[in-house]
Each structure stands twice: as C-alpha cells, then as structure tokens.
Amino acid sequence: MSGTPSGEPDTGVPEPNRVSRRGLFGLLGSGAVGLAVGGAGGAALATAAGAGNPGGSSSGAVPFRGAHQAGIVTPAQDRLHFASFQLLRGVDRAALIELLSDWTVAAEALTRGAELGAGGAASGPPLAPPSDTGEALGLGAAKLTLTFGFGRSLFETKDGEDRFGLAERLPAEFTELPAFAFDLLDSATTGGDLCIQACADDPQVAVHAIRNLSRIAMGRARIAWSQLGFGRTSSTSQSQDTPRNLFGFKDGTANVMAEDREGLAEHIWVPESHPQEWLRGGSYLVARKIAMTIETWDRASLSEQERIVGRTKGEGGPLSGGAEFDAPNFEAVSTAGGPAIATDAHVRLAHPEQNGGARMLRRGYNYVDGSNPLGQLGAGLFFISFQKDPATFVRVQQSLKADSMNEYLRHVGSGLWAIPRGISPGEYVGQALFTKSA
Numbered sequence: 001m002s003g004t005p006s007g008e009p010d011t012g013v014p015e016p017n018r019v020s021r022r023g024l025f026g027l028l029g030s031g032a033v034g035l036a037v038g039g040a041g042g043a044a045l046a047t048a049a050g051a052g053n054p055g056g057s058s059s060g061a062v063p064f065r066g067a068h069q070a071g072i073v074t075p076a077q078d079r080l081h082f083a084s085f086q087l088l089r090g091v092d093r094a095a096l097i098e099l100l101s102d103w104t105v106a107a108e109a110l111t112r113g114a115e116l117g118a119g120g121a122a123s124g125p126p127l128a129p130p131s132d133t134g135e136a137l138g139l140g141a142a143k144l145t146l147t148f149g150f151g152r153s154l155f156e157t158k159d160g161e162d163r164f165g166l167a168e169r170l171p172a173e174f175t176e177l178p179a180f181a182f183d184l185l186d187s188a189t190t191g192g193d194l195c196i197q198a199c200a201d202d203p204q205v206a207v208h209a210i211r212n213l214s215r216i217a218m219g220r221a222r223i224a225w226s227q228l229g230f231g232r233t234s235s236t237s238q239s240q241d242t243p244r245n246l247f248g249f250k251d252g253t254a255n256v257m258a259e260d261r262e263g264l265a266e267h268i269w270v271p272e273s274h275p276q277e278w279l280r281g282g283s284y285l286v287a288r289k290i291a292m293t294i295e296t297w298d299r300a301s302l303s304e305q306e307r308i309v310g311r312t313k314g315e316g317g318p319l320s321g322g323a324e325f326d327a328p329n330f331e332a333v334s335t336a337g338g339p340a341i342a343t344d345a346h347v348r349l350a351h352p353e354q355n356g357g358a359r360m361l362r363r364g365y366n367y368v369d370g371s372n373p374l375g376q377l378g379a380g381l382f383f384i385s386f387q388k389d390p391a392t393f394v395r396v397q398q399s400l401k402a403d404s405m406n407e408y409l410r411h412v413g414s415g416l417w418a419i420p421r422g423i424s425p426g427e428y429v430g431q432a433l434f435t436k437s438a
C-alpha cells in the first residue's frame with residue numbers, strides 16, 4: 001500500500017470534514033490551489049447549511065449516513081442524474097481512498113443543501129474560482145440522495161490486474177453480467193469503475209451534485225458516461241402513487257417497498273452471513289439503458305398494448321381481473337379461451353413465480369435524449385434495480401427473452417456495481433472495504 005500524497009502513513013482513515021489537497025485542486029482549479037491551500041491551510045469543504053444560501057435550507061434533507069446507503073428504499077424522488085466514473089491511470093489505493101473521503105465530505109454537505117467550500121459559491125477569494133459552482137443556491141436539499149457503487153473492475157480489470165489490492169475482497173457472486181438476447185450495448189454507456197446515483201426532487205440539485213463531485217474527482221477519476229432521468233418509474237414506498245413509464249403504463253406496482261422489511265432482508269440487502277464483511281447491509285445495483293421505440297408503440301391498439309404488458313392501461317390491474325394491487329392469476333382463462341395473461345406478457349415472465357421466487361427493488365426513470373433527424377424521440381427507460389445478488393437480475397432478464405415487449409425495446413447501456421453498506425459518523429463511503437478483513 002502506498003502512502004498519502006503528503007507523505008503521511010496511509011491509515012485508510014482520513015481527517016474528517018476536510019477535503020484533501022487534491023480535492024481542493026478539483027474544486028478550485030489549478031491556478032488557485034496554491035492560494036487556497038497556502039492561505040487557509042486546507043479549507044473546510046462545506047459551508048454550514050443555509051449560510052450564504054438565503055433561499056435554501058436543510059429541510060427536505062435525507063440523512064446521508066445510516067445502516068444502508070440512502071437512495072435505495074428512500075421514497076423515489078422525481079429526478080435522476082446517474083454517473084459512471086473511470087479511475088485515471090496511475091491512481092493508486094491511497095488516491096482512491098482519498099477520493100472516497102473527499103466525496104464523503106462533499107456528499108454530506110450536498111445532501112444537507114449546504115454549499116461546498118469555506119467560501120461557497122460567492123464568498124470565496126475573488127481571484128480564485130468559487131469552490132461551489134452555485135447553480136443549486138437557494139434550491140435547498142430537495143431530498144437529494146447520493147448512492148455510491150463499486151464496479152468489478154475496481155477489484156480486477158479485464159486483464160486480471162489488481163490495481164488497488166482489492167482482489168481478495170471480490171465477492172464470489174460479483175461476476176460481469178452475461179450477454180443477453182437482443183443486447184445492443186454501446187460501450188459509451190456501459191460499465192465503469194465507480195457509479196454515483198444522484199436522485200432529487202429538483203433536477204438542478206441532482207446535476208449540481210454530480211457536477212461538483214466530478215470536479216472534486218479531478219486528476220483521479222472522470223465521468224465515463226452519465227444519464228439524466230425524469231418521472232420516476234417506480235414507487236419504493238406504499239406512501240407513493242404508482243407513476244407511469246413512457247408507454248403510458250403504471251410501473252412499479254409489484255415492487256419491493258420500504259415498508260416490506262422481510263422482503264428487503266430476503267431479497268435486497270446482502271445478509272450478515274455474507275463472507276465479505278464490507279458488503280453486509282449493502283446491495284447490487286444494475287442499470288440498463290433501454291431505448292423504447294415509442295412511435296411504433298403508439299400505433300399498437302390499446303388491447304395489444306395491454307396484452308403485451310399483462311395489465312390494464314388505466315388502473316394497472318392484472319388482466320386476470322381485480323384492481324392494481326391484486327395478485328395476478330396466471331391460470332385464469334380469458335373469455336376467448338386463451339390465458340388471460342398471455343404466455344409472453346411482460347408481467348408473467350418477470351413475476352417471481354416464473355423466476356424461482358426472485359424479487360428486486362426497481363427504481364428506474366424515464367429519459368428522453370432529444371430526437372433523431374426523422375423526428376423520433378430518443379426515449380426510453382433508465383432501468384435501475386437493487387438486489388442482494390446479481391443472479392436475480394440475470395435470471396429475470398433471461399426470462400424476458402420471450403417477452404413480447406422486446407419488439408419495442410433495445411438495451412443500449414448496462415452496468416453492475418456493488419453498493420457497500422451505509423456509513424457511521426466519521427467513516428468514509430466504502431471504508432470497510434479498505435480497513436476491515438474479510
């Protein structure tokens with residue numbers, strides 16, 4: 001293990017509430033580093049919530065620390081900015097720890113709705129770039145959550161290189177996702193060493209968070225790709241109404257919800273018995289960028305759309321009968337004589353009954369990336385699911401090979417990240433991965 005940039009021994013536990021010199025470099029820009037570090041001896045990263053932020057407040061703040069990371073069972077917010085990061089060549093274990101420490105300090109401030117840096121957006125030294133970019137001033141915390149994930153490449157690259165001395169901490173089940181039928185993945189929106197899922201009720205708050213975390217990462221990591229999302233496509237709490245996806249259907253009805261403690265323990269959280277201590281209480285995040293050919297879908301009849309989904313478009317009840325939250329009956333027969341829920345309907349194939357009981361917590365968002373020269377919208381669903389084992393997603397996605405919805409879908413991006421458990425006061429994100437033995 002190498003030492004810290006300042007030459008001190010690497011204990012793996014950085015000084016809390018301070019950004020590293022390298023983090024300051026990212027915040028201030030190369031021209032201002034000497035000035036800021038030399039002048040202040042290392043500035044505290046966050047201005048107190050509300051200070052210099054007259055319209056903002058820490059109300060609407062979701063606690064950053066806890067047993068599990070926020071942004072999983074947190075009632076799904078309205079907006080998403082998801083970013084995949086690539087660590088730069090030459091970054092070693094100490095620099096990675098330092099980055100995670102800097103991100104932790106910043107994330108704590110951002111989720112409180114506080115400005116970054118002692119001077120924040122507008123009160124710092126006039127000759128230095130501001131330490132906060134400023135576009136979230138006055139917007140408050142907006143229920144921002146920041147969920148951090150570790151890609152498999154952090155433990156072992158495709159060439160078998162163990163860049164950070166983490167290979168022995170690689171969980172046995174953490175294998176790359178296999179290729180699925182009909183995959184049309186674009187390498188520009190696939191994979192990554194680290195991910196950050198930023199969710200908030202205000203899009204500018206989510207974008208501000210990713211933008212500033214990316215600045216802080218300067219010299220250590222860069223954004224490989226990112227995705228904006230709107231109109232959550234899942235409920236993660238019974239307190240929420242079921243939203244709709246861009247096919248116009250209610251999405252997220254049969255989800256594992258925050259109130260279902262047994263379901264979460266059985267299907268979403270990595271159990272206490274897991275051999276890798278750092279992952280206990282964590283989860284796995286699967287992201288799939290799924291393009292939807294909505295112009296073609298819009299020409300399908302209502303009954304055809306409902307047949308494909310297996311639910312009614314209005315209320316979202318199963319085609320076997322009943323209201324939205326009634327269980328589907330896959331044995332039920334329609335008046336025409338065939339199965340009421342078609343054998344290739346999405347909900348039949350995705351249902352736990354068809355998948356050895358496998359369940360996941362879905363937390364995706366709609367997206368529209370402009371339109372093409374033919375006037376077709378670049379629309380889709382940025383699918384996100386959390387599960388205690390990636391095999392759950394693999395099993396369901398393989399089942400969906402027969403899904404009649406596939407005619408309208410193209411999977412164009414993909415990623416899998418291990419989500420370490422939440423952190424206690426004084427810890428940095430993922431600390432147990434670097435400090436505790438397996």
Ligand SMILES: C=CC1=C(C)c2cc3[nH]c(cc4nc(cc5[nH]c(cc1n2)c(C)c5CCC(=O)O)C(CCC(=O)O)=C4C)c(C)c3C=C
Pocket residue numbers: 245247249250251252253254255288290292309311346347350351352360380381383393396397400409
């Ligand atoms: C591999 C997992 C899944 C992918 C990928 C996926 C894509 C996808 N889904 C919809 C629309 C709906 N999905 C619905 C239910 C549903 N979907 C999955 C899994 C994946 N979906 C599951 C596990 C379930 C629940 C099944 C059940 O237990 O009944 C529904 C119905 C409403 C609901 O329960 O949420 C819709 C609608 C789209 C448009 C899409 C890709 C773009």
Ligand SMILES: [Fe+2]
Pocket residue numbers: 346350
């Ligand atoms: Fe689905």
